[in-house]
Amino acid sequence: MFNKERWSEILEALNANRFRTLLTAFGVFWGILILVLLLALTNGLRKGVSADFGNFASNSMFIWGQSTSKPYKGLPKGRRVQLKIDDAAALREQVPELKIISPRNQLGGYQGANNVTRKEKTGAFSVSGDYPEFIEQEPMDITAGRFLSYSDIEEKRKIAVIGKDVVKGLFDYGEEPVGEYIEINGVNFMVVGVFQAANSNGNEEEEANTIFIPFTTFSQAFNRGDNVGFFALTAFDETSITELKPRIIEILKTQRTIHPDDERAVGNFDRAEAFGRITGLFDILTLVGYIVGGLILLSGVIGIINIMLIVVKERTKEIGVRRALGASPWNVRSQILQESMVLTLISGMFGIAVASGVIWVMNYALGPSGAVENFANPSVNVTVALVALGILIVAGLLAGLIPAVKATQIKPIDALRIE
């Protein structure tokens, strides 16, 4: 169908009115440019937010005690639920699908009062009592020294792993923090490690403001007994934490003597579910990108239809002549179709190319780490490019169809009569 003759025919015809061809092509060029850019930007946003979200293992949840809303077994309603360290053992025993069970206790935090001092310097940091495997849930880079270990837990050592910003706040520039002592709420801890959040994009600051100390030390030093602030639970990859959630809550209710129907006593935050929601949000954004871009492209396509209709009208006589010379209706139709296809495809591919250029410049400007919060490396993958190409082919066919049919509706005799 596509031979050299056809090509020269098509190019001749398109060349006959170059400026108009150019303007028409611009409509499609613009449409596909915006379509691809929208998808790329959505992609960038998705990547940015996922990176921000993604440090903590995604198949995880946090769970903590709240107040009971129902009396149960002689216990009143409104009772404060306090999770205990033996709940961890119960969960480990009854929910083998859980990969990591981290009991945690926290102190201080965002906008808290100054709680840490070293020599004449003080600072407000969040202090967290943790088990060594917590680092598997929230990956971090240890830049000096080490993280917590089980001997720290067993011996209740007064040691601390501190964040990058804690170093900045409590130490002079160039001072080596490992081996030094800091005072948390009046208790001395030796710094054994420094960490920074792994490839973080967003909440870097918050994370780097944390001090990790062994869970057992925390309980003893700050009088928590066998209390647990909350649990950070991560399931094995093959099991969804969301599916495990009802069982976990049930176990905790039994453990803590809570009415089985009490919905409020145990609070939780399901990261997997939240992550799913965000993924869903971006799926919708992508869809919106397709729809908006597609609609803009549609107006470009309508431009092509319009011009092709005018072309057909202008060339009615030429078409009549061609048919008198032996062009079959199919000859005429396919020529119009191919003209619009070529026009659409060339301008569309040009649009994709320019969009890729713009994306490249954007990435270049943003740098590898992404200077803008919640936004990282916008990109179009091969799928998007192929989908755009598919849309173009369909658009080109669509754009040519009506004019092509129109072209053959006129009888050759009527076409010839037009002066």
Add this chain to the structure above:
Amino acid sequence: MIEIQNLHKSYQMGSNSLHVLKGIDFSVKEGELVSIMGSSGSGKSTLLNILGMLDEADEGSYDLDGVLIKNLNEKIAAQYRNKFLGFIFQSFNLINYKNALDNVSMPLYYQGVKRSERTDKAMHYLEKVGLAQWAHHLPSELSGGQKQRVAIARALASDPKVLLADEPTGALDTKTSYEVMELIQGINDEGKTILVVTHEPDIAEMTKRIVNLKDGRIIDDTLVNQVKASTHV
């Protein structure tokens, strides 16, 4: 070559029906040069359109070189036109963005002839009409007479059985008209059957037979002594 019997054609003009051809019986033998004359509205163009398979008769039969032309769909009509007929129009109808050579080779393109062969053939016919050196010029760079010569070359390119010329000299001055007629006579002398629609008596005189149409009927069909156009030039 052409056999027409009892041909009727009417056009629907709003609520009125316009009976244009009212029973035409007409035949043309191979090698004839026939002019169809008549005032405007006599039906001569309609007759030519039907002969050219651009239009279809309501009634009657049309036989072209032993092939009954009836109930053609557009595809077959296009094939027949391409194979059997060459058209020459009053307003030349060259494709303005194609050069003379490409215009001439168009019927061959629709026959599916290969490019090199097409160019050779088209060049041959351009030589025949004396325009070889204008082959790569666009129609806009040619004079009226030259355009019509290109159109004639194009009509000849597919080596059709019959040439149909609709007022071929209508847009030309007298001198150029005679030059074009001389060319047409030359082609006829080589054995090609040619039908010329005209309303100019001097042009009709240059054919071998004059058919007079009035109000959709043939009122006169006479063989004449051909005036050679070369005597006028």
